[in-house]
Amino acid sequence: MTEQIVVIPGDGIGQEVVPAAVRVLDEVGEFEFVEAEAGDQVKAETGEALPQETYDLVASADATLFGAAGETAADVILPLRKAVDSFVNVRPAKAYPGVDALRPETNLVFLRENTEGVYSGHENRLSDDLSTLTRVVTDSASRRLAEYACEFVEANENGSEEFTVAHKANVMRETDGRFRDAVVDVANERGVDTDEVLMDAFATHVCLDPTRFDVVVCPNLAGDVLSDLAAGLVGGLGLLPSANVGPERALFEPVHGTAPDIAGEGVANPAATLFSAAMLLEHLGENEAGENVRSAVEAVLEDGPRTPDLGGDASTEDVTSAVISRL
Amino acid sequence: MTEQIVVIPGDGIGQEVVPAAVRVLDEVGEFEFVEAEAGDQVKAETGEALPQETYDLVASADATLFGAAGETAADVILPLRKAVDSFVNVRPAKAYPGVDALRPETNLVFLRENTEGVYSGHENRLSDDLSTLTRVVTDSASRRLAEYACEFVEANENGSEEFTVAHKANVMRETDGRFRDAVVDVANERGVDTDEVLMDAFATHVCLDPTRFDVVVCPNLAGDVLSDLAAGLVGGLGLLPSANVGPERALFEPVHGTAPDIAGEGVANPAATLFSAAMLLEHLGENEAGENVRSAVEAVLEDGPRTPDLGGDASTEDVTSAVISRL
């Protein structure tokens, strides 16, 4: 049966990098692509950043590839993560030969809790002076993430058999304490080694020596900030893919945004989206095709052609064709 | 009148670097030093990490110099910040000639909100599965911080006349939205320019180009993590001083911890504590003495002697004597 992939280019360079990934996916498999809208542009046209139709498509598709959204990013991506019941956001942050990186030895994977923490959406304006946000942490979500992390390191996906839990349980004793304890309990039950680090200390140490870490399991906002930090160490957001994984479905997206400064010029770097497509292929069980795409992108990063963000003058099109010729 | 400075060496290398700073302070002024206890060691002896006597001393002294505390760090430092009614944590993160830094061009000052956010201390275990933390943001605390930030840039303390607000208002719309709006309102009222950045984007951008930023105003946890990230860019926590400033009193502390791996060996780098002492002098109005200490420490960082963390083999004592000879 031909698998269905929903593609949502969204705004800005999303309109350039998602079609590039569709071309590549088309080369390595037989898929039915269904295009859907989300983001600033469709909001301007219809009043809604995330049309119900898009939500429903994503909620029933085998996999979704999302580009980027502008001002409306949170209105689009947070509900879409729910649409696929995504409990983990997988964010590899790796430096590649041929790409200028502050720390070329970086090779990390963040496994970010994707449903709760400060993202739970409970905010209140209690007075003219005071607002609150209720941060939620449950054992169930923490344990579900930990099970995934254990499987991830058991499969040795990033070359390590243990993981690090990053948290701020010295201040958020009850909530991050619960998170840490639940994650470590699951790991102990399964015989997986863990260590732990405070999220602030992680920020210092990962700059000083990223090889101290490998797979990093963390609450939602910690994962957001620390993975973006890792992006800074490997040369920018242009290279980071991500997967929002649920029990059945998943949504893949580059970590970068719409890049309004270069949108429309046809020079956006498609690498992060192509790496996201490789993760999508693996999610569909097409491991060989996934690895094939990943190696082809890595080879092009090393040998060129390169888009302007990497110091070259190639177009998105040039890079995509070069990747396809390497498949 | 001789001003009173409470000194709390605390645990680990706090016992080495605080006496070093006292020696230096003694060289440049007439102070009455009152030593007080806090941390793991006094907890082991008395059951209390922060004796009431210490709290009371800090709450009435002109200024306090704190070293570090181990496991009990949060039990010590969070109440002590309250003891001085500290509404802002000032954290300069600067690279120095002679010190290996990932980004030698870094020169940032974080002005971290120091009373609320996730540090408000409201956590609840609502069920066996679920815990919550109530994050609090008020206009009053945000505006108070903003007033300080405006004065800071008006005095051109870090060479800039504007500041950046870092936040996560795209997700924490009500709370960080309130923070951002209150801070920007105050700046507008006073004619101070601001720009804003999402805290995750900040983490990427500061790695790629720290010169994009200068003075960074942020909520409590954001300031914690982002300033530690900046520490990673300038060569580690060993160099970062900080000031917890209240309306009348203030508490100064190196950003680093107790460094159990080297504690007791007499080789701890006193630079962060000496820079903290320089900030303390300025807080007491001794601007010349403060600048004198700061330049002397910078000169020693550049020319040596250096402690092992900076690649040398000098002792804390050697470095302190070298600083004193430069005063």
Ligand SMILES: CC(C)[C@H](C(=O)O)[C@@H](O)C(=O)O
């Ligand atoms: C757009 C925003 C809501 C989102 C997040 O905070 O998760 C983004 O920063 C990300 O990391 O995908």
Ligand SMILES: CC(C)[C@H](C(=O)O)[C@@H](O)C(=O)O
């Ligand atoms: C020890 C801890 C409570 C503290 C904080 O989170 O503020 C520390 O990390 C700091 O930054 O001074």
